[in-house]
Amino acid sequence: MAQLDALRNEVCQANRNLAKHGLAALTWGNASGINADRTRVVIKPSGVEYDALTPTDMVVVDPDGRVVEGKLRPSSDTPTHLALYRAFVSIGGVVHVHSPHATAFAQARRPISCFGTTHADLFNGPVPVTRALTAEEVAGAYEANTGCVIVECFEQRDPDAFPGVLVAGHGPFVWGASVTEALRNAVALETIAGMALETLALDEQTRPLEPYLLDKHHQRKHGTGAYYGQK
Amino acid sequence: MAQLDALRNEVCQANRNLAKHGLAALTWGNASGINADRTRVVIKPSGVEYDALTPTDMVVVDPDGRVVEGKLRPSSDTPTHLALYRAFVSIGGVVHVHSPHATAFAQARRPISCFGTTHADLFNGPVPVTRALTAEEVAGAYEANTGCVIVECFEQRDPDAFPGVLVAGHGPFVWGASVTEALRNAVALETIAGMALETLALDEQTRPLEPYLLDKHHQRKHGTGAYYGQK
Amino acid sequence: MAQLDALRNEVCQANRNLAKHGLAALTWGNASGINADRTRVVIKPSGVEYDALTPTDMVVVDPDGRVVEGKLRPSSDTPTHLALYRAFVSIGGVVHVHSPHATAFAQARRPISCFGTTHADLFNGPVPVTRALTAEEVAGAYEANTGCVIVECFEQRDPDAFPGVLVAGHGPFVWGASVTEALRNAVALETIAGMALETLALDEQTRPLEPYLLDKHHQRKHGTGAYYGQK
């Protein structure tokens, strides 16, 4: 159907742009989108290089991960994407990458403090890090369990105000209203991670942004009275 | 009028070059220029991506920020630009970006010491950092107040000898005789910020450049007996 | 013969891609491949820039390093490549570069700990560093002896589970089932070295990835039940 074709194009373009934005070397990253009635998820095929991707290579799965359309195997991270779509009902796209700066924070298992307005425009506070998966969780349905620890990390957080997370020892998962917005958020997260690294190099004791300024920047872009961008 | 058309072209080109020079990811940066009689400011529309910008997208505002020409909303940072044009009567262009190295210093709220002649060619001493805005300033006319704290920071400084500033917890604002020169100064500021970061990594106690060498380099480029460049 | 022509093309392309991937400045890197019956090695000519390389420039040597085809001198590192093909019978390609992040670890003579799943996908543990060559080894058959210290370092390691090594004070040698895979592994090694540098900058005491997660990632990509990529 036409709606799914449009999604296939958008998801394909977002995957190709992972490489273009320097977020993913080789085949290390994947983007997906969900259709409006949340019955179909379109996702990158596993292990295929970005330059070679065409919309017909995209794999369509149902909410349980069964392949509905497409000849290739879906990304091995598909169960993580599906867990996020199930738990976060407002999101329309998910991006997973191993972008270097964000991954460094994930590997050091250190949340990214909000040091400036660049960060505040995107995240309403520190970028969280999940707990480590247990040996049992890894031995079992590993990729689905990765989704579970992300969801667990958001029990007290709003996924719209925090559009991403660092999985401990792994890397970022990022989301948005669409896969295109998820990609933009992944670019933004990598940029603020790099800035935070350099901020901490200049002063390991740098204090977080004043709460009133954090709030102001987040609200002027995302609040009910938002005035950033075009109407 | 023809003069404004030329300015629109120059401002559009400067905005497009923000992305080309790696100073601005996504839509995070804006450049503006003022006409000769200082009655019109041409500025980037808010939240539009650089690749898509054309001269007719540029927004023309009067000194009070009222839109005079253009169908789009001007950058949300317009009141900051206007405050700078009002206070610094010699400048013809302003660039605001979140370029990573300069932003790291802004986030660490640490002035950039002058460690070498690259810096001395541009700034006649350390790049200053503003004080933080108060909760009241942020709750009120935030963007105009950002301009106020910059102007306050220059009460004892010459904006021609210091063509930029780091707003605490935010990022750099840079200016010049034209928007093209402001862009060049923004490129230069990001470069010297990166060099200063690495200099401090090599030796946190690095001492500033000898004052006589700082002065020499600044004067050979900007003084009355300047001999850098073509006549 | 046709088989050797295909190898010449693949080796030429891999060498040209060293520069494209930012792994080698100037002429600092070389890639080689071995034919199926392990009687011929195709390698880059010494000191020739990447942009100028054509398949006919590639040099064909026998397992003792004698030039069999080609008008140019082979890479001065040829004896190291030959030592690796002799000792590691499963490999089909070798890449040697001075890529900056991996070389920094080689210069600091510090193994790259496995801090995350990006690393675990490639190496089944820390990336090892060889011992330093002795004065006698350097004065003698230096390049062949470089191969010997690498092989010595793998007496207790599986070259398929650890597809590369850092030669102390020198840089990485990387391998794979083909020269194309060796190139991919060299890109991956440089990426994980950069991430490890930043991880250590964030926390010098970062602990290695949980062994069960290291093993899981390595096995899902390389084990008998691997399910990453296409069938």
Place this chain on the structure above:
Amino acid sequence: MAQLDALRNEVCQANRNLAKHGLAALTWGNASGINADRTRVVIKPSGVEYDALTPTDMVVVDPDGRVVEGKLRPSSDTPTHLALYRAFVSIGGVVHVHSPHATAFAQARRPISCFGTTHADLFNGPVPVTRALTAEEVAGAYEANTGCVIVECFEQRDPDAFPGVLVAGHGPFVWGASVTEALRNAVALETIAGMALETLALDEQTRPLEPYLLDKHHQRKHGTGAYYGQK
């Protein structure tokens, strides 16, 4: 004359390549070459952007710095170049840049230790830093005096074994048998400076390369029995 035309082309190309190799932002760098009988030096005009440079823009000066051909003013650093040609009779080209990593060492006034074979291929020991110029030297013939402190730094060093230097608080000057080789050496110096920065970040106490390995690498490329590259 034809010989000078060839030099003009080569110097123009080297200057254009400063930007292409990321060694010089804006107009911050210059390359020159000297003719065979050392009567004419061809150098970049001052303050002109690299993209716009054509061979006829190059300025020809005599050994005393008088303009012999060309309509533009020569680089303000011309007297430094001339001092180097006078003192180092084997060199045919000079490159001056403010490339970030090398400039960071110059600003921290810290020699670049030889930590690996990449460095040893180029410099037969640490990259030296000049002493600071005195107030009198800066107030007088500043650019010529910059040449003098470089030459002073080489009283006990061979400029062929050490093809460059860091001027304290300023940046690198690099040379070679031709301007093309000087450019290659400037690329190499920036690369080894970057690697040294990361090596020191990993271990501030990293010890220099074993002298026998330093010597071996330098000799295999530059000694009488050199076997790197083509005959």
